[in-house]
Amino acid sequence: MDWYSIVKLLHILSATLWVGGGFTLMVLATLADRAGNIQGTLQAMRATGELGNRFFAPMSMLTLAFGLIMCSFWVGFSELWVLIGLAGYATTFCIGMFVFKPTADRMGAMIAR
Template structure:
């Protein structure tokens, strides 16, 4: 086995840990949001915040590190899927650091002040932003698997069109998550 294959394996393994762990947390958050239970929602949102430093950040960092080594060893710097994947990873980091982290801190402060229902508003927003982040990570995975070039307009439009539709439905569409049993 060569180093390229080894680092590609490590990259995929770290990406599985990053995506898989977050997908389970996101599912828990969506279910708590649908139940309309502020306490459950904040427990899940708080868990996401705790796991961000313990699991998501290290797994995401290792995914990036092993991916960069793989790109270096494979001399893939000019490939569209590599550049777009790196931009997607940057967007995920920016969303987590500049949106999710401050919202989590604000929610924690509200909980400390005994304002659970106000904190739950932030928790719901965090879940929606995390859902968009996961849609962008699916787009990154699509890039890594499909490996479109700059001329593969149809593939790029399909990937980013699906991401745009997902973001609209999650953040701005008329279809909102409602408590289970609500009409």
Template sequence: MDVYTIFKFLHVLAAMAWFGGGAVMLLQAILAMRQGDDESLMRVTGSLGSLAMLWFLPASGLTLLFGLVIVLLGNLWGEAWVILGLVGALASFVVGHFFLRPMGEEAARLIADGKIAEAAVFGSRMIRIAMVDYASIIAIVALMVLKPNWTDILALVVIYGALGVTAFLILGSKARLHPLRAE
């Protein structure tokens, strides 16, 4: 076993922690939205803020760090999948820092003022944005696994076309998620 393989393992492990932790939180929020339970939704979105510094930021930072080590060791700087993956990671950081964090702070302020229903509006928007962010992370995973080069137009169109359609369906929908029905 070589150093490259060790860092590739650490990269994948950190990515699993980042994606898996967020996926569970996102599922909890979607279930709260479907149940129409504003208080549960706000508990979940509130915990997203505290977990951001404790879990998501370190896990995503380690994913990036170990990935950069792999790129250096493998001399992969010109590869399409590396460059596009880095752009995707930067986009995820921007979404989290400049959109989700301020929305979470505003929701927390509204909760402190006793305005749960208004805070839930922010919570619902946050979850929709987080859903698109997770779709973009899935696109990054597809890039890392498929490793398309600049001439693999079909693979790139499929990856980014699926991301675009997903974003349109999530953000373009004004309807609240429908409640789950026990049958």
């Protein structure tokens, strides 16, 4: 296995954990909300706030880092799909850090009170 294949594997694993973890939390919160389980909904919100900096931010950074390393090995940064990917990453990272995290923190504080 060459270096490019190893970096690509790590890129895919970190992206799967990042996106899959967020999707799983969203499904859990939706199921709890539809069932009328307020405690389950609050637990999902609390988990989102706690995992934001500990799990989702590092996984997103690793995804970016491995993607950049992969681009430096192979296609460079001039391909359109690479630029679209970087714009998508910047958008989701900013929404997560500046919208979802503060909202989850405020809700966690309200739950604690």
